[in-house]
Amino acid sequence: MKHSILIIDDEEIGASNLLKSLKKEFNEFNVEIAYKEDDINTKIHNNYFNIAIVDLRMDNFSKGVNGFTFINQIISLNPFAKIIIVSAFLSEYIDSLNKILSTGRVEAIIDKDNYDVFVNNIKDSVLNITRSFESNPNAN
Numbered sequence: 001m002k003h004s005i006l007i008i009d010d011e012e013i014g015a016s017n018l019l020k021s022l023k024k025e026f027n028e029f030n031v032e033i034a035y036k037e038d039d040i041n042t043k044i045h046n047n048y049f050n051i052a053i054v055d056l057r058m059d060n061f062s063k064g065v066n067g068f069t070f071i072n073q074i075i076s077l078n079p080f081a082k083i084i085i086v087s088a089f090l091s092e093y094i095d096s097l098n099k100i101l102s103t104g105r106v107e108a109i110i111d112k113d114n115y116d117v118f119v120n121n122i123k124d125s126v127l128n129i130t131r132s133f134e135s136n137p138n139a140n
Contacts, residue, residue: 003130004030006049008040008070009086010060018053021119026126037061044073050080051129053122055112056087068096075105082129084122088112 005022009015015033022031032047034040037058043049052074056067067085074081083106087093090111100106108125112118 002028002030003051003133004047004049005032005051005053005126006043006047007031007033007053008067009033009035009055010037010058011035011055014055017115018119018122022123022126025123037065040070041073044070044077049078050082050133051084051126052078052081053084053086056085056093057089068093068100071100071106075103081105082107082132084125084129085109086112086118086122 003026005026007015007018007022009018012033012035015035019031019033022029030049032043032049034043052071054067054071054074058066058069067087071083071085074083085097085100085106085108088111090097090109097109107129108121110118110121110125
């Protein structure tokens with residue numbers, strides 16, 4: 001199975017840097033970024049991906065739009081996608097995180113504190129997800 005990752009972040013530089021890091025580690029994966037609100041919505045609705053990496057805080061988007069807006073769309077539209085949540089502001093979202101965790105679709109919540117640690121944690125999470133997919137192909 002060819003794995004596909006969608007990185008969702010409102011900061012183009014952050015999304016691009018993560019894209020480069022993941023492509024270097026997972027060169028056989030299809031890895032895409034979306035950093036504009038319309039592009040994110042289009043990719044969620046029209047593209048195949050089995051892993052979504054979603055930043056929670058979206059300061060550059062319409063009022064009320066944040067990572068949970070997109071996570072809820074992914075959960076609704078893509079029954080097989082696993083989600084990795086990333087944020088430097090996790091404490092702002094405790095109540096919403098508790099609700100989304102109950103879906104069973106979130107594989108990891110990763111703090112964006114130290115970039116090297118952050119990227120390594122994402123790589124570890126992606127590996128865990130792909131191992132899970134490959135050990136249980138009927139769940140895909």
